[in-house]
């Protein structure tokens with residue numbers, strides 16, 4: 001049985017496992033293009049951070065949690081606590097049954113020992129305070145003393161056992177909660193991530209998972225306090241029926257004050273939630289390597305530190321106000337509590353003076369009053385903390401429910417490498433958008449052909465490539481793989497047939513080999529990896545690395561290496577070429593490559609297309625001559641389609657794009673010539 005912590009504290013301590021907002025950046029190439037602007041910053045804030053009074057703040061994340069925080073009241077707490085204990089035990093049962101049973105048994109025996117201890121106190125005092133010679137009185141008292149010592153010893157041992165079992169269970173519960181979160185996220189449709197609420201709730205759920213392990217300690221403290229209160233109450237009621245209600249009434253003001261102070265602190269924490277998240281974003285950008293060069297070259301350090309200080313000042317103001325208010329409440333509670341205690345002690349004296357209880361029973365009452373009083377305060381303090389942990393856990397379980405709503409529920413069909421992919425009257429609108437990213441697009445992709453998508457930024461090229469790959473399901477129309485809609489295919493089986501090089505490819509902190517195989521090695525072993533590297537021009541990169549394919553691609557890690565942007569892109573291409581997939585999607589595959597590497601990739605595309613469908617998204621208009629067919633998109637609509645020769649001669653958007661690129665290269669050439 002662990003002792004309830006900080007029974008006199010007037011505030012709920014932070015969860016023992018302090019939840020911290022996760023670092024904002026994923027390991028992608030593109031993440032570097034968006035330093036400093038959180039994805040869900042308040043509308044307008046990101047674009048106008050220097051305007052007078054403008055503050056870059058996270059959107060309010062509190063919403064329903066504020067309402068939940070306001071419900072930290074004595075009555076709601078009493079209703080909530082049994083649920084929380086049940087919840088903690090259910091999760092504990094899930095991860096380690098024997099430890100859970102052990103914990104419950106220990107708590108039960110500890111409660112019995114507490115009651116026996118109090119009975120033994122009564123026996124000891126009665127024996128010692130009766131008249132007669134000292135030797136006789138000691139002889140009479142010793143069985144009670146032995147019982148008292150035995151009960152204390154057993155309680156101490158049980159306390160150690162409970163701590164041991166709780167510390168075994170806590171981390172297991174946290175890991176289990178995190179695992180459930182990971183599984184939940186891996187199983188949702190990609191479109192879930194486009195819902196702003198989803199990302200927000202996921203972060204909150206992450207904090208909830210982190211504190212899940214705390215609930216077992218808090219649950220144990222609650223059980224221990226309840227058992228201790230029960231033992232004290234039974235003994236006290238035995239001494240005189242007046243004492244127990246008096247004690248409860250006397251403890252009430254202090255309990256109310258504690259709960260109110262807890263509510264004030266919780267709400268203050270909630271109000272600072274956005275600012276705390278902002279601090280973590282700023283810290284990440286200020287001290288990690290990712291943006292270190294841009295902070296220096298842009299002389300941004302003072303600006304960012306200033307923003308950090310402003311945010312800290314806001315949090316400090318909020319904390320200070322909550323601390324002051326909490327202290328005032330605690331003071332009022334302590335005053336009322338002091339008066340209440342005086343009344344209880346006066347009652348004991350009165351009962352003794354009027355001969356209603358013996359001296360021995362009065363002594364027992366003193367011990368029982370102390371035990372029960374401490375337990376009530378402990379119950380309230382731990383209860384308030386457990387309720388707060390429960391609120392964090394609500395975020396976690398709420399998110400799991402939400403993720404369940406987005407779970408992929410597609411068909412069982414396992415596609416073969418496709419002969420044709422038909423895009424049939426497809427429209428797609430992202431969540432929260434008021435217009436379609438693609439409108440009524442129809443197109444057929446065939447094995448053996450390279451189809452290129454071109455168009456201005458935001459015209460819908462990447463969206464179309466993600467629909468073709470089955471990453472998104474269209475909001476209207478169908479994408480048919482050899483006649484089967486992507487929504488009817490088993491997603492894992494379908495993605496086995498997809499090799500994708502997205503615009504923002506991941507820089508996995510793994511070895512070169514794992515970066516290529518993505519953890520799914522070929523039966524041909526390293527020979528297949530080397531072939532893919534050669535096709536992508538990554539062989540030159542690997543040859544220069546100390547440990548070849550075994551080199552860890554993360555410089556900040558022990559013995560890791562860092563690659564240049566173009567070298568990473570070759571690795572990303574190697575990944576796609578390694579995969580034996582029937583669809584190859586290349587979204588801006590040569591943006592970081594030098595002209596020689598780019599030339600080689602475009603030359604290889606024809607070979608690659610022989611036994612697969614190839615979809616190429618590119619702004620390098622002069623290079624799309626390699627494609628069998630070019631599709632020109634504008635504002636989500638196909639405006640032109642044909643071969644390079646046809647489109648180059650036809651007035652339209654393609655000619656415009658081509659002329660811009662030719663003009664740019666000419667201008668660049670002239671400038672180069674002038675400066676040379």
Ligand SMILES: Nc1ncnc2c1ncn2[C@@H]1O[C@H](COP(=O)(O)OP(=O)(O)OP(=O)(O)O)[C@@H](O)[C@H]1O
Nearest residue numbers: 194430431433437456457458459460461462463464
């Ligand atoms: N995840 C998303 N959530 C909401 N809107 C999105 C999302 N991805 C793209 N969009 C919007 O859909 C439209 C088409 O975007 P898409 O990325 O397909 O364009 P693109 O032609 O590939 O652009 P670029 O040439 O810049 O890569 C844009 O208006 C964009 O803002």
